Amino acid sequence: MNMPLPPQLPPEGALPSRLGNWLSRRIDGWAHTARHPLYWVGVRDMAGVSVGLAAWAFMTGVAMVGSGMSVGESVLMSLLVFAGSAQLAALPLIAAGAPLWVIFVAALCVNLRFLVFGVHLREYLRFLPRGKRIWLGYFMGDMTYVLFIRRFPHPAETERQRRAQLSYLWGGNCWNWLSWQSLNMLGIFLGAALPARWGLEYAGTLALLAVTCSLITSRVRALAALLAGATAVLAMGLPYRLGLVVAIAVAVLAAVWLERWVEAARKPEPEPDHG
Template identity: 70%
Template sequence: MSGISLGMTAWAFMTGVAMIKSGMSITEAVAMSLLVFAGSAQLAAIPLIAAGAPLWVVFAAAFCVNLRFVVFSLHLRQYFMFLPRARRLWLGYFTGDVTYVLYTRRFPEPPETDQQRRAQMAYLWGGNCANWSFWQTSSMLGIFLGNALPARWGLEFAGTLALLAVACSLATSRLRALSALIAAVAAVALVALPYRLNIVAAIAVAVAACLFVESRRPLPAGEREDAHAG
């Protein structure tokens, strides 16, 4: 986690500053940081809240930005179905993009024995606690120092760069890189939409395009033989 802490710290700090600069009170900003533990959803919702957008628009933007966590949770389901539902929900709150990626790289297969379950849980909780601590500490610094920082420092741009670095680190395949490129082009092309709905539309376009590409991609030889046999 230490290797990625710098980028996460910059991103979290910028998110804390953005909440205060948008007009939120310190209490509201602290509550949002603790309850909405998802930086991209926070950055998508903050300008909409500040602009007085309808509540459904705020929810739709946050939901679409965080759709990737549905995929993450479906993948992790086979790893943690041995846990009670309440513990799975608690684990889901703490699990972020980076800890998910590191965990699945370290453990490509679900555990089969109690010893493996304990080892995998220890690894994931170690990453989650470090990630949560980095994020909340930097976010709180941004919240409490936000009003003292001059706007000319270009913190918004720094936060964008930090977010871009995290996004690029997750583009580990051609299809993921393609989806990011399509979403970026669509977001720019639709920037005139109100309430930043270009973000929601860009996600929908990227998902639809990648599902189409995935359906047209030829199967490997082994999978083709299985399909013909079926």
């Protein structure tokens, strides 16, 4: 009679060894990338603009604690949801006890621009395996995308050019992630430690309002911001703070339509053919 064999367990120390090998490969890969001169050019370029994002990162951390989340939950959200706009859109919904699908839709609406970024970067990064592209996408930010496209208007054609572009992108991404997380964590712990009467949340709201106003650089954006604000006020009575989602949708649709209308108006009319 054949007795069933007991399940084979991995040898002692195999899992820690496997994790150690994975970490070793990641560190070696980062060190290889960091040795490229353009990696530090990316760090320098991103450091020049990250000062303006410091207030946003800090006040987002304060807002997370102020919305009723614990310090642990706020830290976890900061690490898993590396997107300040998505965090700010989700926080009032979390505080209101909104269903998960409503929170997901709100975060998706404010981050639709990353879908456009991904489509644009496809030709730049298609040589990477899917897992590495997903990993790189987690670190991608608005300004790192803008700086990367400004320096490299066209995808690389050779292996040497690919390494140069990827090194620059990783330099900006790493600095952006470290600076954001540092200021975000500072806001979380200070927001939890300082007394509520200090009005840190109100100061955070003013800082975020200033950052938002600085992004309104055209008439189309100004009109979209006004429509979003008016819609949010009119839809304030909707349950689960759905007025925010409606305001975002109205602003996005209005901005897209207005931009198309402006582009069509700028096109010169064809001259009549007099034969």
